[in-house]
Amino acid sequence: xxxxxxxxxxxxxxxxxxxxxxxxxxxxxxxxxxxxxxxxxxxxxxxxxxxxxxxxxxxxxxxxxxxxxxxxxxxxxxxxxxxxxxxxxxxxxxxxxxxxxxxxxxxxxxxxxxxxxxxxxxxxxxxxxxxxxxxxxxxxxxxxxxxxxxxxxxxxxxxxxxxxxxxxxxxxxxxxxxxxxxxxxxxxxxxxxxxxxxxxxxxxxxxxxxxxxxxxxxxxxxxxxxxxxxxxxxxxxxxxxxxxxxxxxxxxxxxxxxxxxxxxxxxxxxxxxxxxxxxxxxxxxxxxxxxxxxxxxxxxxxxxxxxxxxxxxxxxxxxxxxxxxxxxxxxxxxxxxxxxxxxxxxxxxxxxxxxxxxxxx
Amino acid sequence: xxxxxxxxxxxxxxxxxxxxxxxxxxxxxxxxxxxxxxxxxxxxxxxxxxxxxxxxxxxxxxxxxxxxxxxxxxxxxxxxxxxxxxxxxxxxxxxxxxxxxxxxxxxxxxxxxxxxxxxxxxxxxxxxxxxxxxxxxxxxxxxxxxxxxxxxxxxxxxxxxxxxxxxxxxxxxxxxxxxxxxxxxxxxxxxxxxxxxxxxxxxxxxxxxxxxxxxxxxxxxxxxxxxxxxxxxxxxxxxxxxxxxxxxxxxxxxxxxxxxxxxxxxxxxxxxxxxxxxxxxxxxxxxxxxxxxxxxxxxxxxxxxxxxxxxxxxxxxxxxxxxxxxxxxxxxxxxx
Numbered sequence: 001x002x003x004x005x006x007x008x009x010x011x012x013x014x015x016x017x018x019x020x021x022x023x024x025x026x027x028x029x030x031x032x033x034x035x036x037x038x039x040x041x042x043x044x045x046x047x048x049x050x051x052x053x054x055x056x057x058x059x060x061x062x063x064x065x066x067x068x069x070x071x072x073x074x075x076x077x078x079x080x081x082x083x084x085x086x087x088x089x090x091x092x093x094x095x096x097x098x099x100x101x102x103x104x105x106x107x108x109x110x111x112x113x114x115x116x117x118x119x120x121x122x123x124x125x126x127x128x129x130x131x132x133x134x135x136x137x138x139x140x141x142x143x144x145x146x147x148x149x150x151x152x153x154x155x156x157x158x159x160x161x162x163x164x165x166x167x168x169x170x171x172x173x174x175x176x177x178x179x180x181x182x183x184x185x186x187x188x189x190x191x192x193x194x195x196x197x198x199x200x201x202x203x204x205x206x207x208x209x210x211x212x213x214x215x216x217x218x219x220x221x222x223x224x225x226x227x228x229x230x231x232x233x234x235x236x237x238x239x240x241x242x243x244x245x246x247x248x249x250x251x252x253x254x255x256x257x258x259x260x261x262x263x264x265x266x267x268x269x270x271x272x273x274x275x276x277x278x279x280x281x282x283x284x285x286x287x288x289x290x291x292x293x294x295x296x297x298x299x300x301x302x303x304x305x306x307x308x309x310x311x312x313x314x315x316x317x318x319x320x321x322x323x324x325x326x327x328x329x330x331x332x333x334x335x336x337x338x339x340x341x342x343x344x345x346x347x348x349x350x351x352x353x354x355x356x357x358x359x360x361x
Numbered sequence: 362x363x364x365x366x367x368x369x370x371x372x373x374x375x376x377x378x379x380x381x382x383x384x385x386x387x388x389x390x391x392x393x394x395x396x397x398x399x400x401x402x403x404x405x406x407x408x409x410x411x412x413x414x415x416x417x418x419x420x421x422x423x424x425x426x427x428x429x430x431x432x433x434x435x436x437x438x439x440x441x442x443x444x445x446x447x448x449x450x451x452x453x454x455x456x457x458x459x460x461x462x463x464x465x466x467x468x469x470x471x472x473x474x475x476x477x478x479x480x481x482x483x484x485x486x487x488x489x490x491x492x493x494x495x496x497x498x499x500x501x502x503x504x505x506x507x508x509x510x511x512x513x514x515x516x517x518x519x520x521x522x523x524x525x526x527x528x529x530x531x532x533x534x535x536x537x538x539x540x541x542x543x544x545x546x547x548x549x550x551x552x553x554x555x556x557x558x559x560x561x562x563x564x565x566x567x568x569x570x571x572x573x574x575x576x577x578x579x580x581x582x583x584x585x586x587x588x589x590x591x592x593x594x595x596x597x598x599x600x601x602x603x604x605x606x607x608x609x610x611x612x613x614x615x616x617x618x619x620x621x622x623x624x625x626x627x628x629x630x631x632x633x634x635x636x637x638x639x640x641x642x643x644x645x646x647x648x649x650x651x652x653x654x655x656x657x658x659x660x661x662x663x664x665x666x667x668x669x670x671x672x673x674x675x676x677x678x679x680x681x682x683x684x685x686x687x688x689x690x691x692x693x694x695x696x697x
Contacts, residue, residue, distance in 0.1 A: 001612050013679040045681020221679040356684050
């Protein structure tokens with residue numbers, strides 16, 4: 001496939017691996033903070049090709065995993081209300097809340113529909129004017145602009161039966177929170193699609209303040225290998241900076257139009273990251289102008305407070321301090337079919353990836 | 362006859378008789394069998410293969426097929442992969458009140474056509490009509506009987522599978538899943554992919570008749586290739602290694618998979634068979650497949666290994682290795 005195969009050329013990949021080996025034999029930990037990277041790394045078997053001294057750690061990059069049980073519980077509570085249609089990306093459908101999942105509710109009687117875009121959700125609202133259509137907004141800066149566009153459109157077109165339940169979050173605050181906690185990493189494999197929107201400038205504080213290497217990375221094997229090479233070189237040369245490997249999609253300033261739309265619709269709020277805790281200004285909520293579209297304000301959503309399992313160590317795993325195999329619950333109580341903590345929730349989570357691969361390692 | 366199916370068509374009375382005559386008998390023929398309470402079959406064999414399957418699909422018409430074609434091919438293929446020659450089928454219909462008789466005719470005609478291609482006789486059938494909303498348009502069940510020319514009972518169990526055996530597929534993976542997805546209008550763009558829905562019995566018999574040492578066969582349907590191979594690895598307590606770059610996937614399909622976050626190894630097929638053959642016979646098997654219209658893209662895609670028993674490992678196109686797990690639930694489009 002054109003524009004894909006070129007980035008999966010095994011000779012170039014192996015050439016990069018060779019180069020990485022010649023730079024440094026020191027132990028280097030690199031954290032990816034994008035679920036897409038976690039997926040690509042495992043799909044192409046990248047860890048099996050890297051030298052042993054280079055460790056890839058999956059950070060809090062899976063929006064579904066870090067969004068917390070409450071978000072699912074709220075969505076389920078909404079789905080049980082009369083005349084409500086829930087519209088969602090497929091990612092959320094199987095995620096367990098405290099008692100159920102959207103998939104289970106759908107099999108009962110709830111009207112829950114998987115959509116491919118926010119505008120599709122808006123269309124559903126237009127065609128079901130006697131119903132209230134709630135879109136579950138989830139994801140980082142990558143998906144937030146698409147949600148923002150739908151909100152603007154609903155507002156401008158006076159679509160009065162469209163609402164947003166938001167779990168949107170932004171990237172820099174959580175990266176900063178991890179660094180403030182002195183997480184042991186040497187470099188960030190920075191998210192590609194987030195950066196296409198935000199530009200690479202959002203990471204500049206990381207090398208400046210924390211002396212940690214950053215490379216904005218694409219999602220193909222050559223992208224990831226090249227990025228590991230660039231990071232290893234920065235670390236070896238003690239020259240931390242923000243570099244863009246994914247230059248075919250990312251610039252320093254990003255997509256300013258998308259940024260404007262996001263800013264017009266959303267403002268930041270303190271938000272809870274499952275496994276990590278509350279991080280100031282890390283979530284996105286609708287601005288006052290759009291309060292009539294905010295599901296949390298419009299609907300009376302009652303959920304019970306839930307506590308994480310006391311033995312769950314997802315927080316430490318997300319910080320790169322522990323590995324899934326250090327967890328007492330892992331593989332026994334906690335498995336992909338019965339996820340207890342954030343990292344086992346989706347296939348992008350560190351524990352679930354580890355669960356699938358550990359037998360082979 | 363009215364244009365729509367009514368509850369009366371399932372009453373067993375005059376309207377039912379009309380429907381049987383004008384739709385089923387007209388297409389399936391062979392009145393002697395169909396109108397009696399049971400078909401009497403002559404099977405001078407010690408062993409027969411016997412299978413049943415029910416078919417529900419939305420939409421019922423899709424590029425490359427329809428629910429009727431699917432119902433014939435599905436059961437024919439289940440028989441064929443056990444090494445049997447499919448002979449007789451039954452076909453039962455559960456139809457929603459209000460269903461257009463013209464559409465039923467199209468479906469039944471398509472079944473008749475496939476049965477002819479597969480050289481099987483439809484010898485028994487039943488029709489029930491349920492109230493509107495109690496079923497989604499039409500559900501079909503087919504049951505089939507096949508006969509053996511040789512004892513192939515080891516093919517289903519995989520008991521002869523050994524380390525070094527080669528894994529073969531007869532063509533592109535994922536066409537059916539993507540064609541149906543496209544036909545559901547869930548995508549905002551047109552997909553030029555036809556379902557691979559087809560009867561595989563001729564292709565399979567061509568391989569068996571040539572004396573190829575086929576040690577295991579399974580049609581690759583829902584759950585995709587990954588599921589079939591995981592079942593095999595588990596069943597025979599062996600490892601499987603796939604060479605991912607050799608797995609045939611149409612460019613349109615792999616492109617859509619990239620966009621939607623699907624893995625072609627988990628996509629549904631309706632005209633694909635995976636075979637495990639003795640390594641010495643693998644190339645010859647491919648030659649035979651390539652002579653068949655349904656095997657032109659046949660490929661050796663992997664082998665049975667002594668390493669990592671009960672596990673399917675993919676050698677990725679860049680040379681890395683990954684575990685290929687069994688499908689859990691439907692594949693869903695992903696945001697990240």
